[in-house]
Amino acid sequence: MRLAVTGKQGQVVTALIERGAVHGVDILALGRPELDLADRASVLDALTGAKPDAIVSAAAYTAVDKAESEPAQAFAVNCDGAGAVAEAAVALGVPVLHLSTDYVFDGTSPEPYLESDLVGPTSVYGRSKLAGEMRLASIAPNHAILRTAWVYSPFGANFVKTMLRLAETRDSVSVVADQQGTPTSALDIADAVIAIARQMIDSDEAELRGVFHLTGTGSASWADFAEAIFAGLAEKTGKQVTVNRITTADYPTPARRPAYSRLSNEKLARLYGVRLPDWRDSTKLVLDRLL
Numbered sequence: 008m009r010l011a012v013t014g015k016q017g018q019v020v021t022a023l024i025e026r027g028a029v030h031g032v033d034i035l036a037l038g039r040p041e042l043d044l045a046d047r048a049s050v051l052d053a054l055t056g057a058k059p060d061a062i063v064s065a066a067a068y069t070a071v072d073k074a075e076s077e078p079a080q081a082f083a084v085n086c087d088g089a090g091a092v093a094e095a096a097v098a099l100g101v102p103v104l105h106l107s108t109d110y111v112f113d114g115t116s117p118e119p120y121l122e123s124d125l126v127g128p129t130s131v132y133g134r135s136k137l138a139g140e141m142r143l144a145s146i147a148p149n150h151a152i153l154r155t156a157w158v159y160s161p162f163g164a165n166f167v168k169t170m171l172r173l174a175e176t177r178d179s180v181s182v183v184a185d186q187q188g189t190p191t192s193a194l195d196i197a198d199a200v201i202a203i204a205r206q207m208i209d210s211d212e213a214e215l216r217g218v219f220h221l222t223g224t225g226s227a228s229w230a231d232f233a234e235a236i237f238a239g240l241a242e243k244t245g246k247q248v249t250v251n252r253i254t255t256a257d258y259p260t261p262a263r264r265p266a267y268s269r270l271s272n273e274k275l276a277r278l279y280g281v282r283l284p285d286w287r288d289s290t291k292l293v294l295d296r297l298l
């Protein structure tokens with residue numbers, strides 16, 4: 008199996024390159040300058056030229072706070088770019104797996120969000136990703152939109168690496184305790200994407216198309232996540248760092264984030280037989296590599 012992936016250095020792309028080698032899958036990572044999501048022709052040329060068995064749409068404008076002041080750029084990449092990827096998938100006649108986000112929801116649900124629940128993004132990033140989902144789905148029926156959340160990995164910029172960096176100079180770190188979600192390892196996402204792509208290539212079943220939630224098992228606040236990271240750090244190095252649990256109001260950011268964005272993964276488990284590990288287990292694996 009040969010997968011063309013958008014982006015060259017993102018967390019999910021890098022994880023796919025690593026896990027592809029383990030699973031015997033060819034991963035062709037296509038990014039700027041030859042594939043720029045803001046340049047439709049470059050997307051079509053690069054993807055059709057790659058002749059993949061399926062496309063993984065992993066690249067995105069992911070700077071959640073910066074997007075508030077750059078809405079045109081965020082939409083050009085996350086919406087128009089997704090549309091161009093969908094056009095390439097149609098031209099090639101192959102399935103497209105498109106990564107999306109928990110930030111399409113407003114965070115007021117009392118229980119894990121289902122794929123059928125009403126969306127209501129509260130940020131430019133969330134709105135641009137939702138617009139991308141809709142654009143992609145309207146062009147390429149042979150799609151799986153995979154909404155994930157709170158992505159971390161040994162690669163790129165992410166919360167785990169930020170906490171470890173802060174721990175080098177501090178004994179205490181303030182972290183928001185009133186946003187609930189599920190940390191998700193990019194390595195787990197990569198394994199799942201490969202399993203889903205295989206099934207989409209092998210089967211035309213309509214129920215394998217549509218929107219699916221793909222996050223780790225369990226739930227956490229950012230403060231819980233930080234505590235797990237510092238527990239791992241203490242175990243490995245003896246360094247003690249405490250978490251000062253604060254509220255979202257104590258830590259204002261340009262983009263408004265959902266207070267609750269846990270996603271139900273039951274649909275993916277039922278239809279694809281794919282379930283990601285508990286976030287605590289995957290966090291330990293990533294810490295083992297970083298420490």
Ligand SMILES: NC(=O)C1=CN([C@@H]2O[C@H](COP(=O)(O)OP(=O)(O)OC[C@H]3O[C@@H](n4cnc5c(N)ncnc54)[C@H](O)[C@@H]3O)[C@@H](O)[C@H]2O)C=CC1
Pocket residue numbers: 013014015016017018019020038039042043044045064065066067068069084106107108109136154155156157158159163164
């Ligand atoms: N990082 C997170 O916490 C979450 C990410 N997601 C989604 O998961 C997917 C993967 O995220 P990550 O790997 O963490 O992102 P990342 O920020 O690590 O990587 C994004 C990649 O997109 C590329 N990119 C940005 N603009 C581009 C353009 N105009 N043309 C071509 N490539 C461009 C970047 O160069 C980078 O390689 C994205 O679709 C993102 O929206 C969803 C929920 C949470």
